[in-house]
Amino acid sequence: MHYKDVIFANKKFSFFANGELYWPSKKTLIISDLHFEKGSSFTESNQYIPPFDTIETLRQLSNFIHNHPVEKIIFLGDLIHDNLAFQRMTAKSKKLFFKILENIDCTLTVGNHDNISFLKDIGLTLTDKIVIDGICFSHYPSIDQRFSVFGHYHPKVKLIINARGIWVACFVLNKERILMPSYGYYTGGLSIKSVQIQELFDAQYEIFPLAKEKIYKLSLKK
């Protein structure tokens, strides 16, 4: 699996090409915005999108766990797309997900799509944020901690290659913040040029576009 190492808050982290953030010294995996059952949510408007997004996302996750030592997973919010996600989830997906919950210490920092009443008692620790070694992990950027790892925005970037733009998901990094790409299979994105994201990153930042199972690195100045 293709990855790039970065130093953040004086610690070594790895950005993986599928959107995983891995903290080797803590054997901790951080992923964000899985949006379980986004595909099936479209039945509401009579659109029958192939219902395989959850299983795809979970297989990718299992695959990562299989290949790396993972003792703790932090889901950075928006684990489920809507309240009825678990109701629509296939038996296969459920089995896979609960197996992960059983074997690994999993924490969800609750996001705007996550309705707590549907996520209670399934083996997930639910919290607003979790702070480890001075780094705050949460769905939204932290207000009171210097170092913050967060999701919510689904950042994507347009690479302009030979006059044609290709949109891809990316990590965004500066000295104090890491913005995570969304991990869910069907999730869309918000341009890193958007005001919302630009507000969060000061003059010097780097982006790590994910494309075709590789991860790249671009340094940017405003």
Place this chain on the structure above:
Amino acid sequence: MWLKKKGWSLYDHQIETLNLIKKGFDVILHAPTGGGKTIGGFMPSIDDFVNNNYKSQEFHTLYISPLKALTTDVKRNLLNPINDLKINIKVETRTSDTSTYNKAKQIKKPPNFLMTTPESFALLMARTDIINLFKNLKFVIIDELHTFFDSKRGHLLSLNVARLRSIKPFQVIGLSATLKNTNLAKKYLSNNKKTKLVSTHSKVTPEIAILNSGNRIPWSGHSPRYALSEIYSEILKFKSSILFVNTRAQAEILFESLWAINNKNKKIAIHHGSLEKELRKKVEKEIVEGHVECVVATSSLDLGLDWGNIDLVMQIGAPKGVARLVQRIGRANHTINTPSRAILVPTNCFEYVECIAAKKCVELNFLEDEIYSEGSLDVLAQHIVGVAISQRFKKEDLYKQIKEAWPYRNLKFEDFEKTLSFVENGGYSLQAYEEYSRLRRDGEYYEIRDKSLVTKYKMNVGTIVEAEMLRLRVGNRYLGNIEEWFISGLSAGDTFIFGGKRLMFEKVIGNIAYAKITALEHQKIPSFKGGNLPLSTHLSRTVRKIFSKRLDAVDLPDSLKKWSELQTKFSSFPKENEFLVETFKRKKGKQEKYYMAVHPFEGRNTHQTLGFLILRRIKKLGVQPFGFVANDYSILFSFSKEIEDIDFLFSQDILIEDLYEWLEETPLIKRLFREIAIISGLIYKNLPGNQKTGKQVTFNTDLIYEVLRKHEPHHILLKITTENAKKDLVDLDRLSTFLFRIKNKIKINKLNRASALAFSLLFEYHKETPDKNELDNFYLEKLENELLEEVNAL
């Protein structure tokens, strides 16, 4: 008889049509433009009306045309004789431009003659009251019949005509000015029934000339600039003229260049499909009224409107197809007994030869066969929803009815069932969406689950899916639509031309691109995909023939003679059925590049496919390819070292095998899948509420395609995609025929330098890159090798 009484002079073909209809036949009326075709088509309707005292407020005749503009035009032309005869026939149009109020009124008090389009017809057919609505329908007239044979619109139309027939029998009249394969046309019109053909030919052949310019004809490129002053002086000679070009980009450039030298202040306008509707309508009106004297146009003006006052048609750039050229020439002089006048303006040496070929074909009336396609299942899926909204149905009954539509005559029951199950709830094998399904079963009957589907269907009917477009806004005006990918390549401050205006790009917000007027030069030209038609097989064969005679036999201008001599001197022209491959190398700085120019003359589409396949082969030989560029005539490859086994590159069996592999991976197939996903109703482009926000397709169909391939490889949508791809993306038949044709006929010329034939591509190779949409993979690899910091990423 009423006709005689009025003292009308009728064409024979009009009388013949009337007589055949009276005997109960369906009729195809094939007559040249300006030959009274439209009146001929309506004659039986008018006659029936005069002879039988019909009460009003009933649908009597349905007229369906591929163009909205044509419905209004035909209505206007028809009102003259109707008023003349003092009969009380109510004629109205019903298109997407008709107001909701008027549409409702038409249902309450139906007009006798209704002029409509296939989409509006489909919507009408989705009503629950159609049995009552059409109970007195007598005739259906389909105009520009030939445009429906090979299009998804034609599939949709045939399905609805078949359904209407099962509800109320009627007679059909098909109208067309260009028809070659009349047997198939008859079958398309009315499957399993007797159809008669009434055909009349123009007594005169068009007068076609190739523009004689004193300047050197360029070896490459698509610019008519070399002949600009001659073009301008031709325009000045005539009162009104149309200048047809092949792409919207060419239209923009030519329009601007003409105005730059327009010292006589000739009123010149521009017309193409991307322009805002109001702007187009305005131009059309001004042509009719004579306020515009010359219009630069793309295929947006190919069809329809009878103007009658055009004196000259110019074709700038290669004609690409004989039937197409005939159609365009027909725009001039809409009377049957005077010849149309046309001037062809080739923009490079190859095109000159193509113009000679096209001129010859037109003079011999040697037209292409129309292409007829099998009914596509995405259209069927859309149709099934329409049927369900209108009436509940039994599976077997619907299957029988659909097979009555000629494009669907071979539909397998299995495929029909799969399509039906897709309509129900996506058709996934794990039955995931059963409880949310679109259709509900009541015993043997299928019906819609709830009424909310009706609005979604209505908002999404149709088979024309455009590329992702942005609306272009300048000041407080909309100028038209522009491809998203073109805009995405611009940075704020870049300039481009659109609708004849020099614009500076500012920003994109939502689906609107903002720009302002600028005086700056150095514009980028939106290189629209739309107008890029491939060279017809027919014309390519004739071009090959001319080339095989080494051009000696034809009368050439001096600059072309020179070109031809150089080719003969340093390489050779391919003989008929010979496949010419030229290799040479060039040094640029320290790097040596090897080139291979091949000349299949099979049209751009086929060459693009072939190019990618050969590129893969080259890689397999362990040689690093740098890329390729293709036009209608040739392909030029460049790579890192010499290739010994050229025969291997073109071996038929392996290439076809590679083709399937390549097809699965190419980004082009994803674009095709998007179209199919939208037509079939997997995703809706428009949803209630979305129009206000300007949101378009919300879902990334590339992801859906990949996930389907992985989890449901036999899903009906993938099957449709492959079928469509074989035909539209690669033209599999043409490619196989070509590979078979060149077997053991490859002639290799090893050269010291680029030949005259190869030169044009060499030039393009260094000017532009090949199809950008296709090259995602290629460039991502490149991206990796290059310093990423240098990429202009934001």
